[in-house]
Amino acid sequence: MPDEEFLAQYDPGAYPPFAVTVDVVALTLRDGALSVLLVRRGEAPFAGAWALPGGFVQAGAETLDEAAARELAEETGLDEERGLGRVHLEQLGTYGDPGRDPRMAVVSVAYLAFAPDLPEALAGSDAADARWTPVADVPGLALAFDHAHILADGLERARSKIEYTPLATAFLRKEFTVSELRAVYEAVWGAELHAGNFHRKVLSVPGLVESTGATAEHSSTRGGPRARLYRAGDARLLHPALLRPDREDGVR
Amino acid sequence: MPDEEFLAQYDPGAYPPFAVTVDVVALTLRDGALSVLLVRRGEAPFAGAWALPGGFVQAGAETLDEAAARELAEETGLDEERGLGRVHLEQLGTYGDPGRDPRMAVVSVAYLAFAPDLPEALAGSDAADARWTPVADVPGLALAFDHAHILADGLERARSKIEYTPLATAFLRKEFTVSELRAVYEAVWGAELHAGNFHRKVLSVPGLVESTGATAEHSSTRGGPRARLYRAGDARLLHPALLRPDREDGVR
DNA sequence: TGAATAGTGTCTATCAGACATTATGTC
DNA sequence: GACATAATGTCTGATAGACACTATTCA
Known part of the structure; x- marks a missing residue:
């Protein structure tokens, strides 16, 4: 069967439906403290809880990287001109455990951003508030969804990434x-x-x-x-690396 | 609005529909050559082309990790008893560019597997053939979808991962x-x-x-x-690392 | 016997980290 | 003047890599 014929009779409904979101662990230094951008959710589920900024990917209209940059721009008020170009953005990992969102099957592609000291955050469309929060203060916050887990992964990635x-x-x-x-x-x-x-x-x-x-x-x-x-400088990898002080050699 | 009420009137159709797949870059050593598991696609799109083993994630029924292990087991004939437990499986990255699948918006969560020398591969349900292929032979193969890109990322991850x-x-x-x-x-x-x-x-x-x-x-x-x-041994990280011989220091 | 391999010894340049020192600023 | 900081110097132990060497096995 040629591809054209197949596509004509193809039924997208036959495949299990997912929603795909991007969530961003955006890190910066404010007053010497490593801080992460958090938004206070305005809508259910987890209305009123703090969460990582993020939102649904527009199917067929943008890449995952573009979706992450868009979500980050919405909460920081940056655009390509003013600073967003200087922000480092990389994919962190994807989280899709059943039940991580009570509404339906949602797969979240998490991104990690490193930003220079930015102006105070802006609450985007579906957020009641947005704030740079010292990561040391986060444990008391009970983040929405599995965002505490994502943030922990992001912090570990950041610690490791600046080594090399x-x-x-x-x-x-x-x-x-x-x-x-x-x-x-x-x-x-x-x-x-x-x-x-x-x-x-x-x-x-x-x-x-x-x-x-x-x-x-x-x-x-x-x-x-x-x-x-x-x-x-112009290096993309450091050699020799700047190794962090001994973290219990080897992690058995 | 309490969460329960919200969920009752919630319309999943309001969110952009995606299909989510897992694809596995499974590497092993066969006759001294680094080899990757490839399947020959039996159905459109890309019928007849070689591709990474993978398939749709069962929404609500399995984690992404479980889906990757399931797909790998289907093509290798392994189960938990016979060897699958010794296979290392980790998430590699997620690929969701618009148009990467001609059928619909598909996000693929790629996994990377390291396996000991395994018996010859088995063609799974929707594959016409399955074969361990030396990675040196892959460039001539024109893999389906963006799988050549995913494979390249997997190989680079593997090269880097065995260092530390x-x-x-x-x-x-x-x-x-x-x-x-x-x-x-x-x-x-x-x-x-x-x-x-x-x-x-x-x-x-x-x-x-x-x-x-x-x-x-x-x-x-x-x-x-x-x-x-x-x-x-019992180390999870190597210290000091085994650095690969100088690859043009720093990669400018 | 010849050849290839397993494993160890030695040497050198480099590097991380501890510590000291000098110069230059602020309060 | 007291004191903190920027930048550099010195020393030691560890390490990577080049090379040499011995012992052991197969053909």
Whole structure:
């Protein structure tokens, strides 16, 4: 049977129906704290509960990546011009356990976003509120659906990803100091790093950062020389990697 | 509005309909060559073309992981008893570009499987044929849908995963020699490794392998002492990792 | 006997991490 | 002047990789 003939008599209803959503774990640094974008749901199910921003994929009209970017833009107020281009967005994983949504069979494709410090969030169409929330405060929140699980996976991916890619720079503005970069690593890993060793390491890894020649305006905090400014380098993978301090070697 | 009331009047038809499939990139070593399980499609679309094994997820009846295990079992003839338990199965990524399936909007959740050398494949219900195919032979095959893309992603994941996890052992039987393990790395990475250094490295990484005390029956190939036998160790992450030989440092 | 293999020893360049030091800012 | 920070220097132990070497088995 030729394909055309088959398609003409084809009955889409014969296949089990799913709804497909995208949900975004959007991370940023606010006041030195690793924070995630959460929305307060305006509608059932889980009305009133905090959840990851997300929504239904428009079948046939957009790719999954585009759907994730669209949902993120709706809640952050960014567009392609203003900043969205600087946000790193990657697929995290897909969650489809039966019963994860009480309405019907829903498969959620989760995305992970790294964003520089952004203006306060905007409540999108179907959200009552939207807020950047320090991830340390999330455990008390009882997120909707399986979003706590998705967030945990996203955090672990983020911790691992900044080890061997230069994506920590995606949390910063275009120009940054080594100290600011160190603050990113410390916030994501939740561990203090040795300033001197970190400095030397960052400059020694090929392609992680490149110098701008300029120095920061005023030394922000409590004195010290003005720090030099760097841009993100052109590496896509770090070699050697910046390994996080020993997390119980090997994880048996 | 309470959730129950909402659910009662809820109309699933209001949401864009998707079909959800799982597709499996199942890798194994056959005669020293890294090989992937392919099926020849019996029905349109792409009837007669080779494709990754997969099928529709049964909505509400199984998790995505279970659906992937079911599809893999159908094509390999394995069940929980006979070997399926030793197969490593992990989610690879999700593919949902509009038009990737000519019939309707289909989202495919791809899985990656590492299997020990298995008996010849079995054609499942909707496949005309099933075969373990050396990945080196695949480029000439014009796989159905976007399966060439999915396979490429799976291979890259596999190459990367054996660096920092002990999953290379999933390609071998319960007991194996260091040389057999080296053959896995060489097949997956497509590079020759230094036998002596590899040997010392494998034994020095905590939790990668543990000794059985036994030695192999006969030195299989062209002489040499009988090799000692090892089991997979209890590590879930390797530290330090086994880095693959320099792939153009950093990938700019 | 010859050849290939298993396993170990040695050397060197590199790297992570601990620690120290100097210069430069703020309060 | 007290103090924190930026940046660099020094040292040590671990590691990757090159190479050499011995012992063991098959043909």
